[in-house]
Amino acid sequence: MKIKKKLLLGFGLLFIMVIVFGAVSIYYIKVISETSSITLKNNYATLTFTRQMRTVLDENDLPLNASVAATFNQALKKQENNITEPGESAATANLRKAFLLLATPSLTLKQQEQAERDVRLQLKDIEGLNMHAIEVKNNFTHSTVDNSTVYLGGMVFITFLILFVLIVNFPGFILNPLGELANGLQQISKKNYDTRLYFKTSEEFTRLADAFNAMATQLGEQENADLTKLIAAELRIKTLIEEMPDAVIGLNEKQEILFINQEAKKMLNLNEKSVIGQSVAVLAKNNQLLTMFIADTESSLKTAHFQQKTLKVTVPNLKPDLDSLTVASYAAGTIHVFKAVGV
Numbered sequence: 001m002k003i004k005k006k007l008l009l010g011f012g013l014l015f016i017m018v019i020v021f022g023a024v025s026i027y028y029i030k031v032i033s034e035t036s037s038i039t040l041k042n043n044y045a046t047l048t049f050t051r052q053m054r055t056v057l058d059e060n061d062l063p064l065n066a067s068v069a070a071t072f073n074q075a076l077k078k079q080e081n082n083i084t085e086p087g088e089s090a091a092t093a094n095l096r097k098a099f100l101l102l103a104t105p106s107l108t109l110k111q112q113e114q115a116e117r118d119v120r121l122q123l124k125d126i127e128g129l130n131m132h133a134i135e136v137k138n139n140f141t142h143s144t145v146d147n148s149t150v151y152l153g154g155m156v157f158i159t160f161l162i163l164f165v166l167i168v169n170f171p172g173f174i175l176n177p178l179g180e181l182a183n184g185l186q187q188i189s190k191k192n193y194d195t196r197l198y199f200k201t202s203e204e205f206t207r208l209a210d211a212f213n214a215m216a217t218q219l220g221e222q223e224n225a226d227l228t229k230l231i232a233a234e235l236r237i238k239t240l241i242e243e244m245p246d247a248v249i250g251l252n253e254k255q256e257i258l259f260i261n262q263e264a265k266k267m268l269n270l271n272e273k274s275v276i277g278q279s280v281a282v283l284a285k286n287n288q289l290l291t292m293f294i295a296d297t298e299s300s301l302k303t304a305h306f307q308q309k310t311l312k313v314t315v316p317n318l319k320p321d322l323d324s325l326t327v328a329s330y331a332a333g334t335i336h337v338f339k340a341v342g343v
Contacts, residue, residue, distance in 0.1 A: 017159045024151055042084040043130045049079040050123045062112045069103045085133045095122035177205045184212060193220030252333040255280050293336055308338035
């Protein structure tokens with residue numbers, strides 16, 4: 001999967017969670033608001049009407065006069081238009097019957113008192129129904145708040161979990177392959193051309209690994225080809241030196257023997273296997289002829305019996321600077337060529 005798709009997937013999921021979180025929040029806020037509004041509007045209005053009717057009964061003696069009865073009847077009509085709870089309609093109808101009986105002028109005082117008790121009883125029932133409804137709606141509101149807290153808390157947890165996963169994994173998703181690439185380049189700089197990279201995190205890094213592996217393969221093949229050429233050239237030079245009639249000794253910059261041909265071994269009485277890599281100064285301590293050959297000074301014996309030629313070997317040393325490529329050279333050793341001549 002491409003990095004772009006993974007980014008879109010991760011942040012898209014996070015964006016969806018934020019949208020869902022907002023939608024759920026709005027839904028529960030609306031539910032809580034509507035529940036609270038209905039509780040305050042309908043049930044509180046009913047309690048207001050019943051309180052008004054009860055006040056009429058408390059503040060006036062029986063029998064009720066027409067003005068007082070009209071005030072009671074006005075509050076009762078409002079209650080009849082504000083029926084919202086189960087059982088409230090029947091209680092209001094019973095209240096209407098009890099009020100009509102209470103307002104009948106022909107009743108005796110005892111009958112009016114009984115009618116008043118019936119009215120108060122119905123008012124109590126209506127108030128009880130609405131108080132119970134308020135309690136139920138209040139419990140529902142609390143339940144809704146609790147549910148919304150749980151749901152929103154869960155969504156917040158999931159959102160932060162997704163965000164945490166993105167924060168923890170995404171840097172590693174990018175940096176780990178880059179770290180492996182940097183390490184691979186260091187290995188290539190050390191000529192470890194067998195180094196290979198394998199990324200499975202994304203298509204981009206897979207292509208990068210393929211390109212790196214192809215580069216390492218080509219560099220390895222080039223290194224092998226160059227090494228083959230060097231070995232071939234060395235063998236040709238060694239063969240040429242071996243076939244020369246003159247004695248030849250090659251020294252490196254540390255004055256250690258790199259090569260010696262058969263003529264030189266015979267003349268100096270040296271064994272090739274034992275002298276290769278040895279310091280010529282150490283060998284010369286027990287070999288006067290070798291001491292004479294490597295000496296910079298001329299002697300009568302040396303000039304009389306031998307012809308010698310010393311070749312200084314220098315190799316180019318390319319040093320790049322800020323502006324150009326500076327070509328320099330340094331001494332890499334010497335080659336001594338000599339042969340015996342007649343007296």
